[in-house]
Amino acid sequence: MTINLRNNEAAVRESRLGSITAYSGTLQDLGNQSCNGCLSEKSRCFSQASNCNSMCALNQAARINDVAIVHHGPSGCAATAMDVPNTWGLLAETLGKSRENFAWTCTDMKESDTVFGAIDDLKEAIIETYNRYKPKAIFIGASCVSGVIGEDLESVIDDLKNEVPIPIAPIHCEGFKSQIWASGFDATFHAILKYIVKPPKTKSNKVNVINFAGGTTWDSRGDVKRLLNALGVEPTFFLASSTVEELKKMSEAIATISTCSTLSSYIGNGLEKQYGVPYIRSLQPHGVVGYEDWARKLAQVLNKEKKVETFLSKEKEFYQPKIDAVVEKLKGKRAMIAMGPGFGVNYARILQSFGMTVEHLSVWHFDKQNDDGQLPSAFAYQLEYSDNNFTFSVNDLQNFEYLNILNNVLPDILITRHAGTTVWSSKIGIPALNVFDEYTSFGYKGTLRFAQGILFAITNRSFTDNLAKRVRLPYKQWWLKQPADTFLD
Ligand code: SF4
Known part of the structure; x- marks a missing residue:
């Protein structure tokens, strides 16, 4: 298991999972290389721009309705925030949820900060953000600049514990650290597991459903709910339109399931390792085979095998x-x-x-x-x-x-x-x-x-x-x- 919550950050996918960004061949060849342990990264002598993993990480965190993000970097990095008000604000509105405590601020690091550091600016920005918006948790978003000059983001947590009485969670998503933007998923989930999720007080009948948006185009949340209700449990959707209170209780869930294994590998395995919440390792619920596998593996953990068959056969x-x-x-x-x-x-x-x-x-x-x-x-x-x-x-x-x-x-x-x-x-x-x-x-x-x-x-x-x-x-x-x-x- 590659997850260690004593560390300040998740190791990037290249080193943690042996992930690659360049390959050309066939399905079976890639399978052979993966299973034989000889899969290695190739390099490109030319490449176009790609995505930054801080975009991925902070956009995930920004889906939570009552948090604030204090982006510790130049204002250019905070361009990442561009689609946040539209996308996640609209989703919350559609679901009838409030985002009035959400904020995304930036320390706007300058050239001189790369020489003298800007940890005091960061503290000031956190205090100001807290006082203005009263979020339930604050994520500090790292950037290449804060990473290169070695800003001690963790020191802020202790220094501000009296002035800012909510969890402060650094997300180590410095863009230069990984070529794989999906490393950003893990950076955010590491911060959530380490600083937000609390040890369970009781066991609930909730299932953590890890998804991207939990779209509302086709009442998708309703479709998941109908299946889970037939098995006697309730879904809690993460991270889009979730709350800090829901995050704290992820450890009390009866299981974790997901619509994408790339997205959920870190949080699903982390919750299982840390709190014993079973992580459902199934195909994704797409297509008939995937959906049936997803539903049946969840039902197995819940001991509801007969109920799931009744539900599936009626729909089918x-x-x-x-x-x-x-x-x-x-x-x-x-x-x-x-x-x-x-x-x-x-x-x-x-x-x-x-x-x-x-x-x-x-x-x-x-x-x-x-x-x-x-x-x-x-x-x-x-x-x-x-x-x-x-x-x-x-x-x-x-x-x-x-x-x-x-x-x-x-x-x-x-x-x-x-x-x-x-x-x-x-x-x-x-x-x-x-x-x-x-x-x-x-x-x-x-x-x-x-x-x-x-x-x-x-x-x-x-x-x-x-x-x-x-x-x-x-x-x-x-x-x-x-x-x-x-x-x-
Ligand atoms: S974190 Fe680094 S790679 Fe990402 S936008 Fe900022 S400078 Fe660019």
């Missing part, structure tokens, strides 16, 4: 014939997938269950193990059951590589989870479907929705065709014809 009876009717029209279609590693391998399984051929899977990084030392279960499933040994690449949003692959694969459809990736596909005339909402293919209902979405995208091509005719690509034909791994050592 209604949706499966509808799914089959749509899927009939998708058989034989060729697909490429480009998304994060957790979702990518799960979506490969769904497309194969539709009778489609996955030609290529491109993921933003690859974890050869989770925090329990096990191969991620959806990847293990692919190694065992995939119909073909599809080509596989790992690139951290390197569009120049990814567009090259797409241009060579020329699938009938590209499935993505990030808008910036989707648009490139449309520009070269390949229909794309963006499954940004993590509940797009949740359960039987979501599987039907996803299959219908693919059918719609494939059969309504006029937008993509017209766009491709009018767009001038920044890439020349000679580049598009080269092998995609040209820049990999």
Whole structure:
């Protein structure tokens, strides 16, 4: 187990899990290298800008409704805060929750601070933020600058304990420390586990549901609730629109379950190790196989196996014939997938269950193990059951590589989870479907929705065709014809 709460910070994924950001090969080759312990990072002699892990870390923390973030860095780093008021404010509004105590402030470090330090400015910013907004906890967001000059963020906790009587939790998400932005998930969950979660006083009937937004597009929270209620338990959704009070009680939950193993590995394993809360290690609840595995593994822990079968069979009876009717029209279609590693391998399984051929899977990084030392279960499933040994690449949003692959694969459809990736596909005339909402293919209902979405995208091509005719690509034909791994050592 790679989690140690005595440390001030989570080790980054590269060193903790042996994760990589550059690979070009096949599913089975990647599996062999991962299992034999010989998977190593390749380097690029050229690369485009990617994401900073502090963006990932602090955006996670910003989902909590009653906390404040004091970003200890130059104001440029705090551009990370840009989409926070819209996205998470809107979600809270939709759910009828309050965010009046939320704030994101910044110490605006300057050049002189890199010489003299700025810990006093940080203390002043924390006190001011507390007095103005009265949050229930304050996260200190580290930056490259605070990290390089070695600011002692932990010293602030003791120094301010009388003036700021709430938890203060440093998040060590200095951008230079990791090339993998998902390290930011772990940085935030480490701070939550170390400084916010309290030892259990009792055991509740709550299940910690770790998800990204817990979207409201399709009453997804309602769908999860209906399943969990049938098993006699209640969900608490983290981190979007959660509260500090709910975080404190994560240790009292009866289990932890998640919609994404990349997101939840650290907190799920951490809660299990520290407080004995069982972490459900299942496939993600996407597609029929994933949903059934998710529901059954949870039911096993709750000793509700019969109840789950009754619930599933009723739902399946209604949706499966509808799914089959749509899927009939998708058989034989060729697909490429480009998304994060957790979702990518799960979506490969769904497309194969539709009778489609996955030609290529491109993921933003690859974890050869989770925090329990096990191969991620959806990847293990692919190694065992995939119909073909599809080509596989790992690139951290390197569009120049990814567009090259797409241009060579020329699938009938590209499935993505990030808008910036989707648009490139449309520009070269390949229909794309963006499954940004993590509940797009949740359960039987979501599987039907996803299959219908693919059918719609494939059969309504006029937008993509017209766009491709009018767009001038920044890439020349000679580049598009080269092998995609040209820049990999
Ligand atoms: S933390 Fe570092 S990498 Fe991230 S935005 Fe700031 S300077 Fe850039």
